[in-house]
Amino acid sequence: MARRVTAARCSFEATMEYRPRTYQHLAGITAYYNTRNWYYLYVTADDHGQAVLRAASCDQGVLSVDEAGQEPLGAITRLRLGLDIDGADLRFRYDLGRGWRPFGPPLDATVLSDEHAEHIEDGRIRSLGFTGAFVGQWAWDLTGGSHHADFDEAKYHTLP
Structure with missing residues (x-):
């Protein structure tokens, strides 16, 4: 489930519970x-x-x-994940119950723009960018076994 990004400065947070059994089970934001x-x-x-x-x-x-920047979770299965977009910067964060901590370096939010998504090859347009960016929850079971994640809440806020 996702929603459209409507401001150059915004945040998104989701609380989830997840127990992956294999590297082919993924869930997050x-x-x-x-x-x-x-x-x-x-x-x-x-x-x-x-x-x-x-x-x-x-x-x-x-x-x-x-993979070098991963954070071991141990027995923790419930956590909050967040992201902040501030113009051209996107930053991830997480909370394991002890307050928000940053995750990874700042990322280039312009990757999510219409202009960046347009693909031109040999002077010909191969794909157009027109959808706009979204933020949301994403559960992905690459085994095809329908392994699910439980999301309790999700919040989107525009920032001044």
């Missing part, structure tokens, strides 16, 4: 333009089956996952 341009802060399982918080991005179809 996203700042999303289309299938080729997005950011994702998510909970998954590492190679040992332990829950971790990670971030991934897709910029013009090129996927990047920062």
Whole structure:
């Protein structure tokens, strides 16, 4: 579930409970333009089956996952995830019950723009950018087994 970004300065937060069983189970929040341009802060399982918080991005179809920057979650299954957009900057944050902490470096929010999404190859337009950016919740079971996440609440705020 997602909603349109309506301001250059805004925040999005969601509370979720999730127990991934494999690295193919992912759930979290996203700042999303289309299938080729997005950011994702998510909970998954590492190679040992332990829950971790990670971030991934897709910029013009090129996927990047920062496994070195992951945060081990131990037995924690309930957490809050947030993101803040301030003009061209996007920042993720998380709360494991002890207050908000930043996650990862500032990201380029212009990846989520109509202008960035337009794809021109050999002087020909291959895809247009026109949807605008969204923020929302994202649960992804790559096994096809319908492993679900429970989201309790989600809040979107525009900022002055």
